[in-house]
Amino acid sequence: MLSLILPTYNEAKNLPELIPALEKVLAIPHEIIVVDDDSPDRTWEVAEELCKQYPVRVLRRRNHRGLSSAVVDGFAIAQGNVLAVMDSDLQHDPHILLDLYQAIQNGADIAVASRYREGGSVGEWVTGRRLLSKAGTRLAQWLPPVHSSDPMSGFFAVNSASYDRIATKLRPTGFKILLEVLAHLPPQSRIFEVPLTFLPRKHGESKLNLKVEWDFVLQILRIAVMRFAQTISFAQIPLFFVLSLIILAMLLPKVWAMRLLYTDAHMRSRVQSALTHAADQNGWLVSDLLVQSVTTDHVRVLHDEHRRGPDVVACLDLSLTSSVVTPCVK
Amino acid sequence: MRKVMLALWLELYALFLAVLQIFNGVRTDEAKYLLNIPYPHPPLARAILSSIDGWSYQEFFWRIVFATLLVQSVWLLLRLVHDLRPAARIVVAMCWLLGCAMVYQAGTIMMAPLTALEGLVFLYLLLRDDERHDNAGWIALFWILSLFTAYQAVLFAPAVWVLLRRSKSSAPLQMLLFFIPLALLALYTFSNPLALASMTLQAHKNADDTVVMRILDSLRVWALGGSVVLSIVGTYGILRSRSFGLIGSFVLVALYVLLARYDYYAILFTPLFLAGVIVVLRRRFLPMLPIGVFTVIATIVQLALYPPVSPPSTASFVMQELSVAHASGALLINGSFGHEWEYAGTLEVKRYEPQLLQTAGAVVCLAVCPPVFDQYWTQVGSMPDVFVRK
Numbered sequence: 142m143l144s145l146i147l148p149t150y151n152e153a154k155n156l157p158e159l160i161p162a163l164e165k166v167l168a169i170p171h172e173i174i175v176v177d178d179d180s181p182d183r184t185w186e187v188a189e190e191l192c193k194q195y196p197v198r199v200l201r202r203r204n205h206r207g208l209s210s211a212v213v214d215g216f217a218i219a220q221g222n223v224l225a226v227m228d229s230d231l232q233h234d235p236h237i238l239l240d241l242y243q244a245i246q247n248g249a250d251i252a253v254a255s256r257y258r259e260g261g262s263v264g265e266w267v268t269g270r271r272l273l274s275k276a277g278t279r280l281a282q283w284l285p286p287v288h289s290s291d292p293m294s295g296f297f298a299v300n301s302a303s304y305d306r307i308a309t310k311l312r313p314t315g316f317k318i319l320l321e322v323l324a325h326l327p328p329q330s331r332i333f334e335v336p337l338t339f340l341p342r343k344h345g346e347s348k349l350n351l352k353v354e355w356d357f358v359l360q361i362l363r364i365a366v367m368r369f370a371q372t373i374s375f376a377q378i379p380l381f382f383v384l385s386l387i388i389l390a391m392l393l394p395k396v397w398a399m400r401l402l403y404t405d406a407h408m409r410s411r412v413q414s415a416l417t418h419a420a421d422q423n424g425w426l427v428s429d430l431l432v433q434s435v436t437t438d439h440v441r442v443l444h445d446e447h448r449r450g451p452d453v454v455a456c457l458d459l460s461l462t463s464s465v466v467t468p469c470v471k
Numbered sequence: 472m473r474k475v476m477l478a479l480w481l482e483l484y485a486l487f488l489a490v491l492q493i494f495n496g497v498r499t500d501e502a503k504y505l506l507n508i509p510y511p512h513p514p515l516a517r518a519i520l521s522s523i524d525g526w527s528y529q530e531f532f533w534r535i536v537f538a539t540l541l542v543q544s545v546w547l548l549l550r551l552v553h554d555l556r557p558a559a560r561i562v563v564a565m566c567w568l569l570g571c572a573m574v575y576q577a578g579t580i581m582m583a584p585l586t587a588l589e590g591l592v593f594l595y596l597l598l599r600d601d602e603r604h605d606n607a608g609w610i611a612l613f614w615i616l617s618l619f620t621a622y623q624a625v626l627f628a629p630a631v632w633v634l635l636r637r638s639k640s641s642a643p644l645q646m647l648l649f650f651i652p653l654a655l656l657a658l659y660t661f662s663n664p665l666a667l668a669s670m671t672l673q674a675h676k677n678a679d680d681t682v683v684m685r686i687l688d689s690l691r692v693w694a695l696g697g698s699v700v701l702s703i704v705g706t707y708g709i710l711r712s713r714s715f716g717l718i719g720s721f722v723l724v725a726l727y728v729l730l731a732r733y734d735y736y737a738i739l740f741t742p743l744f745l746a747g748v749i750v751v752l753r754r755r756f757l758p759m760l761p762i763g764v765f766t767v768i769a770t771i772v773q774l775a776l777y778p779p780v781s782p783p784s785t786a787s788f789v790m791q792e793l794s795v796a797h798a799s800g801a802l803l804i805n806g807s808f809g810h811e812w813e814y815a816g817t818l819e820v821k822r823y824e825p826q827l828l829q830t831a832g833a834v835v836c837l838a839v840c841p842p843v844f845d846q847y848w849t850q851v852g853s854m855p856d857v858f859v860r861k
Contacts, residue, residue, distance in 0.1 A: 204557065381615070
């Protein structure tokens with residue numbers, strides 16, 4: 142069964158045209174879920190009216206806003222084995238849904254209606270928006286492990302089993318839910334693309350604004366970081382062992398140089414006496430001393446006059462027999 | 472954009488907490504880390520902190536960094552509770568940001584807040600999901616870095632253990648990833664015998680206290696950790712969680728606090744309490760609004776009774792006066808003193824010993840002054856206990 146999610150915000154005029162058009166096309170088992178973000182034009186009310194005639198369910202979200210999260214919420218209550226999403230502004234051709242559905246039934250994990258595939262087009266967009274979309278697409282194309290010619294498309298279908306495996310990992314912010322899904326699908330996922338030509342908008346206005354673009358930039362950055370971490374994740378265990386070996390190589394000689402302290406209780410008390418005596422004689426703070434090595438006749442320490450800026454550090458040998466303090470002899 | 476604004480407000484709050492601590496001046500433990508004095512903690516954090524110790528704004532800079540890390544870490548908690556109702560999310564964030572431990576500790580340059588932050592990261596990973604993951608290496612790297620920041624990170628070992636066990640790595644590899652960092656830390660301890668000695672000394676401090684005193688002191692620290700209400704609800708949540716990682720870490724922190732009952736360890740409890748609250752919230756309803764309100768009230772009462780700002784040590788003032796008096800050579804201090812004296816100036820600081828008087832440049836008496844100051848010495852300004860060589 143196909144579950145089609147229609148995320149809406151102020152689409153009250155478009156829905157009464159879209160749903161009958163979909164019903165004409167969809168000669169397959171299906172359900173339509175309208176996820177409305179409590180539109181001021183009461184789109185949800187219009188959708189509820191349509192429920193009486195068509196297999197439509199309505200999810201009205203009062204505390205949430207955002208296209209991506211609306212799609213995720215819709216997917217969460219969908220019952221079909223093919224989950225699809227399309228815009229509700231009549232710019233997506235409903236006939237393409239059948240191709241997307243068929244692609245998933247034929248074994249694809251995800252099927253995308255692409256504006257940048259041969260035969261597809263962005264339609265009547267002005268040059269500025271056309272360039273912006275192209276640039277955004279280029280930027281987003283190389284990021285996900287599953288490559289699409291149009292990762293920013295809002296018209297796609299996904300196998301519900303493939304989706305369920307990644308659902309908890311998604312961060313549905315902003316408008317680009319397909320990019321998010323592509324970023325989380327495993328690299329071996331099968332993708333199918335269908336050309337899409339954008340139709341002109343009939344009612345309402347575009348939701349593209351500065352905030353949407355900002356969210357997109359943040360999403361790109363987040364996915365880039367995630368992908369980088371994934372890319373270098375093979376190095377995590379070797380990195381751990383290399384770091385451990387470096388620390389071991391630094392510490393082992395130091396511990397070896399002090400082995401007498403831990404093997405001979407008598408040496409411990411002699412070293413303690415020598416340190417205390419030297420500290421008392423010179424007014425040193427014990428915390429300024431760092432033991433370097435212990436031999437049968439002396440203990441070598443670094444005396445560091447801790448202070449702001451460069452410290453004055455002296456290497457000293459404290460005799461264990463005569464209480465004499467002398468500079469270190471190399 | 473709303474998140475950016477929230478982050479900016481949080482940063483202002485962090486700045487406020489950092490400034491609050493400026494008035495306290497640098498305390499002995501803070502000076503220890505700022506000057507990279509090698510006791511008792513391992514070197515990672517203190518080496519980084521001291522790398523800019525010649526810079527005049529070192530103290531302020533690190534206070535801001537510490538406060539920022541702690542305050543902005545609220546985003547981790549918010550991610551953990553993103554599927555809960557908004558009121559619950561706000562209260563969880565409030566409990567972290569406005570709890571006693573945070574207000575008292577966030578701007579201090581101490582290892583306890585840093586360890587609490589590391590603990591929060593481990594608990595975040597623990598509570599995020601139950602799925603098997605393939606991040607064992609990253610967790611082990613963070614584990615080793617945490618341990619080499621401060622010994623107390625070991626208190627969160629049960630959480631780390633559960634996280635590693637949950638990974639897709641083989642069991643022997645999981646064991647290696649868990650135990651190698653601990654073994655290296657033990658090796659570091661043996662390479663620095665005076666660290667071992669200083670820890671033994673600390674452990675024997677207040678050894679004469681009765682069991683009742685110990686328990687009461689520990690209860691005070693426990694209460695501070697969650698501003699009482701969160702402590703109670705959080706502990707309940709921890710005990711109900713049936714999570715070895717959470718309960719084990721809580722028990723270790725509680726035992727540690729029973730040994731070393733300093734108020735600044737309260738913040739080690741805070742991430743655990745919040746984790747406990749989140750565990751409960753995921754299963755059943757909790758009246759979060761009263762919890763939030765009582766947490767804030769408890770913090771306000773605590774702040775009123777024990778203001779977070781106390782008079783700073785005289786070290787900085789005395790060192791300035793000695794600088795004005797052109798003191799040079801070693802400064803001898805008679806009586807018990809802390810590392811803030813070393814931090815406050817550029818003179819070499821020594822303990823007062825009579826035989827060193829001849830070569831010293833200045834003397835400060837924090838205990839009763841020995842009657843040895845002759846015509847070669849003069850008092851500094853109006854301070855009767857500070858002398859400089861003429």
